[in-house]
Amino acid sequence: MSRKRFDEMNCSIARSLEQVGDWWTLLIVREAFFGTTAFSEFQEALGIAKNILTQRLDHLVANGIFERRQVRPGVERHEYFLTDKGRDLMPVLVALVQWGDRWLFGEGNEPLRVIDAEQRVQIAPLKVCDAAGREVAPSQLRFRPGPGATERTLRVFEERRSKRRAASIQ
Amino acid sequence: MSRKRFDEMNCSIARSLEQVGDWWTLLIVREAFFGTTAFSEFQEALGIAKNILTQRLDHLVANGIFERRQVRPGVERHEYFLTDKGRDLMPVLVALVQWGDRWLFGEGNEPLRVIDAEQRVQIAPLKVCDAAGREVAPSQLRFRPGPGATERTLRVFEERRSKRRAASIQ
């Protein structure tokens, strides 16, 4: 039986994970942010098997996260570049880096630093702000069904809500 | 051969993915943010096989992302709650939601909305700011080796840097 697909799940997280959620993909994207473009560089830097790397890069190209360019016409040699869609994964990587720094490495042991290329200064923890620009504490955040929610999502939310209500009455 | 482990990789992204990087984990965390606590609720809402859910929850509890509590002493029934470490994954989920909304669903079709529980208003795209609080465009962000970087990381960075220098001279 194949891996369960998240395609039909009506959820941005599930659908995003369908494209970038397997073991290697985000590391390949990270490597591309380091400036890596060649197959062999990805392979050596990550220690990934070549067949798997081939699969992943094909998948990423098919999903428009990487663009594959021939180095010279007539020569079968390629370079892989992030597209706008791929570069837009940066906040996901930053969020993961910051979580890992905080909970797995601890202050002062960060293996990676995220900086502003112009000012050359380190960046601060990601901020979640409301539409008016006011910062919102992560504990204040809630998920709610959006305009594209399905009946199923709405039902699950309603169930959870009534459950919590019942629990708070007791 | 088992899956390759990212444990020894000296990178926050790799180590984070080691804890939350498999197919189901972030969806289980998402579900917990919805208010789900019971095994059967996770199972039904996600459509995940029970044995896999057992494994994932055990793994998440072992890594301190979930806490497992007995509903009543003497009764073998449990509830699963996010710990602080688990709740701190919210920015990662928000980043994924926003990426998926933007590139996979498009405006107006978002299946999920992230709101501020107090103000009940929707939140804006994640902002990356420098230490002084100025916003930094994602395209301006760069990764650099940090204080905990290994020799290997430094070497890879140096190689990439000299390669780019050579390319820009041509």
Next chain:
DNA sequence: GAATCTGGTTGCGTCATGCAACCGTATGAT
């Protein structure tokens, strides 16, 4: 006291992953 719910465990089949070997083309050294 029978049925159902809950939270799993077990067994089985299939797919994904990792490894090593191979291969055709292009480039560089002798």
Next chain:
DNA sequence: ATCATACGGTTGCATGACGCAACCAGATTC
């Protein structure tokens, strides 16, 4: 001109992860 090497893969094989269904024991409900 020839030999070696790098590049970008492909192929074959072994093993582990995943999905599914069946089963199960204790608690709760009818």
